[in-house]
Amino acid sequence: MSKYTEEDLEQELKTKEYEYGFYTDIESDTFAKGLNEDVVRAISKKKNEPKWMTDWRVEAFRVWEKMEEPDWANVNYPKPDFQELAYYSAPKVKPKLDSLDEVDPDLLETFKKLGISLEEQKRLANVAVDIVIDSVSVATTFKKTLGEKGIIFMPISEAIQEHPELVKKYLGTVVPTSDNFYAALNSAVFSDGSFCYIPKGVRCPMELSTYFRINEGGTGQFERTLVVADKGSYVSYLEGCTAPSRDENQLHAAVVELIALDDSEIKYSTVQNWYPGDAEGKGGVFNFVTKRAICETNAKVSWTQVETGSAVTWKYPSCILKGNNSVGEFYSIAVTNHYQQADTGTKMIHLGKNTKSTIISKGISAGKSQNSYRGLVHVGARAENARNFSQCDSLLMGNACGAHTFPYIEAKNKSAQIEHEATTSKIGEDQLFYCNQRGIDTEKAIALIVNGFSKEVLNKLPMEFAVEAQKLLEISLEGSVG
Amino acid sequence: MLKINNLHASIDDKSILKGLNIEVKAGEVHAIMGPNGAGKSTLANIVAGKEEYDVTEGVIELNGEDISELAPEERAHNGVFLSFQYPVEIPGVSVTNFIKTAINETRKAKGLEDMPAKDMLKMIREKSELLEIDRKFLSRSLNEGFSGGEKKRNEIFQMAMLEPKLAILDETDSGLDIDALRIVANGVNKLKSKDNAVIVITHYQRLLEYIVPDFVHVLHDGKIVKTGDASLALELEAKGYDWIKKEVNS
Numbered sequence: 001m002s003k004y005t006e007e008d009l010e011q012e013l014k015t016k017e018y019e020y021g022f023y024t025d026i027e028s029d030t031f032a033k034g035l036n037e038d039v040v041r042a043i044s045k046k047k048n049e050p051k052w053m054t055d056w057r058v059e060a061f062r063v064w065e066k067m068e069e070p071d072w073a074n075v076n077y078p079k080p081d082f083q084e085l086a087y088y089s090a091p092k093v094k095p096k097l098d099s100l101d102e103v104d105p106d107l108l109e110t111f112k113k114l115g116i117s118l119e120e121q122k123r124l125a126n127v128a129v130d131i132v133i134d135s136v137s138v139a140t141t142f143k144k145t146l147g148e149k150g151i152i153f154m155p156i157s158e159a160i161q162e163h164p165e166l167v168k169k170y171l172g173t174v175v176p177t178s179d180n181f182y183a184a185l186n187s188a189v190f191s192d193g194s195f196c197y198i199p200k201g202v203r204c205p206m207e208l209s210t211y212f213r214i215n216e217g218g219t220g221q222f223e224r225t226l227v228v229a230d231k232g233s234y235v236s237y238l239e240g241c242t243a244p245s246r247d248e249n250q251l252h253a254a255v256v257e258l259i260a261l262d263d264s265e266i267k268y269s270t271v272q273n274w275y276p277g278d279a280e281g282k283g284g285v286f287n288f289v290t291k292r293a294i295c296e297t298n299a300k301v302s303w304t305q306v307e308t309g310s311a312v313t314w315k316y317p318s319c320i321l322k323g324n325n326s327v328g329e330f331y332s333i334a335v336t337n338h339y340q341q342a343d344t345g346t347k348m349i350h351l352g353k354n355t356k357s358t359i360i361s362k363g364i365s366a367g368k369s370q371n372s373y374r375g376l377v378h379v380g381a382r383a384e385n386a387r388n389f390s391q392c393d394s395l396l397m398g399n400a401c402g403a404h405t406f407p408y409i410e411a412k413n414k415s416a417q418i419e420h421e422a423t424t425s426k427i428g429e430d431q432l433f434y435c436n437q438r439g440i441d442t443e444k445a446i447a448l449i450v451n452g453f454s455k456e457v458l459n460k461l462p463m464e465f466a467v468e469a470q471k472l473l474e475i476s477l478e479g480s481v482g
Numbered sequence: 483m484l485k486i487n488n489l490h491a492s493i494d495d496k497s498i499l500k501g502l503n504i505e506v507k508a509g510e511v512h513a514i515m516g517p518n519g520a521g522k523s524t525l526a527n528i529v530a531g532k533e534e535y536d537v538t539e540g541v542i543e544l545n546g547e548d549i550s551e552l553a554p555e556e557r558a559h560n561g562v563f564l565s566f567q568y569p570v571e572i573p574g575v576s577v578t579n580f581i582k583t584a585i586n587e588t589r590k591a592k593g594l595e596d597m598p599a600k601d602m603l604k605m606i607r608e609k610s611e612l613l614e615i616d617r618k619f620l621s622r623s624l625n626e627g628f629s630g631g632e633k634k635r636n637e638i639f640q641m642a643m644l645e646p647k648l649a650i651l652d653e654t655d656s657g658l659d660i661d662a663l664r665i666v667a668n669g670v671n672k673l674k675s676k677d678n679a680v681i682v683i684t685h686y687q688r689l690l691e692y693i694v695p696d697f698v699h700v701l702h703d704g705k706i707v708k709t710g711d712a713s714l715a716l717e718l719e720a721k722g723y724d725w726i727k728k729e730v731n732s
């Protein structure tokens with residue numbers, strides 16, 4: 001097998017069409033369509049889960065049944081028929097990954113196309129990879145190095161078996177099962193995801209990275225991620241995903257919970273590249289994600305995201321600043337093109353004293369897309385000296401797209417200092433002509449201008465992600481100016 | 483190098499250029515002067531390929547080839563450079579990144595590899611020294627918050643980096659202080675050779691003391707109405723344009 005280098009990846013990312021629209025032919029073990037309590041129990045049984053886990057899922061299901069799908073977001077889409085989806089899918093070949101030879105060759109091929117072949121990943125120093133294909137994790141690397149530091153990084157399904165006390169203690173504490181429609185659904189049927197625990201005082205020596213992928217047509221994917229940073233620890237976590245192009249809409253409803261205990265820090269970076277649908281708005285992933293962090297005393301959580309994919313995105317990574325002096329940050333680039341719709345933003349809930357939050361949101365809209373920022377800054381009555389700075393910039397390309405900003409501020413303590421800045425700009429003919437005159441064609445000029453616009457956020461990404469993110473921005477906007 | 487014959491151009495049905503002729507040969511420096519609104523910037527923009535103008539008549543030839551079908555970036559690849567009267571801002575894109583992209587895109591168009599970073603750095607160092615530009619300045623966002631003079635000096639820095647065949651400097655002198663004017667003019671002179679040509683559009687004789695033109699043209703009401711040598715600029719400085727307008731109308 002020839003080596004897949006970073007240049008190859010770059011090359012691949014340069015090409016026009018949504019590159020990762022291939023579909024692996026791995027035999028899958030998929031449940032019949034439909035959802036009821038028996039299905040929930042069956043999922044739990046299939047995964048050999050302890051009773052507390054089964055009960056937790058069932059309870060979530062009962063809550064979900066009584067809930068209505070929310071419709072307050074600024075997005076329009078055909079409501080998924082939840083009885084038309086299958087809720088479990090696992091690759092039939094379940095390799096024990098002692099060596100790569102045991103992996104299904106098709107799967108390896110898939111990794112190759114994704115540019116994350118394991119050989120290469122292993123060589124990539126400092127990146128541990130937990131690859132999720134469909135619902136069941138099939139590979140975990142760097143486990144040993146992490147193990148030496150006492151760091152746990154494994155599929156959550158394994159963590160339920162191996163570290164039930166930790167999972168039980170923290171699961172659902174930041175995003176309760178009843179939090180919202182999609183979170184409840186996820187809690188009932190979550191397939192797999194990652195679990196990460198950094199022990200007291202440990203600085204995780206490498207970026208922890210997960211690649212997600214929807215594979216089986218018609219199978220909703222319900223990832224569940226739980227990251228716990230114990231007192232005084234530090235971790236940087238990368239989440240990236242690609243999906244095969246499918247004609248029917250695919251539902252993705254993930255839940256991510258971050259727990260930052262006293263004096264700890266979590267950096268959570270996402271490059272989201274789900275299939276956005278074609279230029280006519282057909283197909284594409286529906287992405288309804290609940291991401292939330294809780295920060296104890298002196299803890300800090302940074303969410304950084306680059307959102308280029310999905311037909312419909314509904315996503316608000318949030319921070320509950322519970323402890324005194326805790327810090328929450330949200331840096332986001334959301335690109336929409338063609339008929340994509342994104343309603344994203346954050347919630348910063350200031351509860352502790354001297355809590356600080358920063359929100360930098362960059363929305364880029366092209367084609368006939370709609371891009372909304374929705375953010376809440378809440379300062380509780382006891383949050384003395386809370387401070388927030390928010391900046392929401394929108395960049396428009398053409399006349400058919402829309403950018404919307406919905407900032408909500410609730411300040412219940414008079415000492416709060418809240419600053420909000422918003423700008424909207426358009427890529428001007430004059431800017432393009434200026435670039436053209438210097439020999440830069442329009443497509444490249446747009447990429448340059450967009451990169452400049454997004455720079456504050458791109459700079460927050462770990463190096464290995466920043467390059468890919470820039471390429472994704474370029475690809476997402478290709479063909480957006482006639 | 484550049485040959486324009488009977489150029490007519492309009493925008494929104496407003497006729498701006500009305501039968502303009504000019505020929506610029508390699509190794510020459512031409513100055514174009516003329517009252518506000520005469521069409522000087524329009525001419526520069528049309529040569530550079532700005533698409534919002536309708537060219538209704540006439541031919542523009544660059545090195546014997548009609549360039550009317552070429553996109554602005556293709557003209558740039560063929561060696562046309564325009565120092566803008568009003569350079570635009572591109573937030574978040576550093577001068578260095580911008581010029582690097584410009585150079586590499588031009589090389590790509592010619593089938594060349596990217597310029598090695600080492601050579602690029604060396605060139606940046608040389609040219610910024612030539613134009614006495616503080617290198618910290620090159621990390622700033624392109625033209626964002628630049629003073630009027632800084633913008634103009636930055637245009638000439640880009641010109642120095644791109645080494646064009648035909649450079650059109652549209653009022654590069656306005657906004658420059660006395661020292662900057664000398665530095666910029668000096669830079670332009672250093673870049674001059676028998677293989678390239680420069681057109682300077684200006685209102686003031688002062689620049690022409692440094693960059694001595696072979697020809698001075700007066701553009702009035704969409705046409706070149708008078709052509710002379712460097713002394714014409716002095717005459718204009720002393721007498722203004724009225725006498726020329728009268729000459730034309732009589």
Ligand SMILES: Nc1ncnc2c1ncn2[C@@H]1O[C@H](COP(=O)(O)OP(=O)(O)OP(=O)(O)O)[C@@H](O)[C@H]1O
Nearest residue numbers: 493494496498516517518519520521522523524525
């Ligand atoms: N985009 C445009 N839309 C409408 N009118 C235009 C446009 N561009 C130029 N014009 C008009 O064309 C005429 C010539 O403009 P141009 O900028 O070429 O003048 P100029 O000779 O460069 O003047 P100055 O010395 O003030 O820079 C002016 O009357 C101007 O208002």
Ligand SMILES: [Mg+2]
Nearest residue numbers: 522523524567
């Ligand atoms: Mg002008």
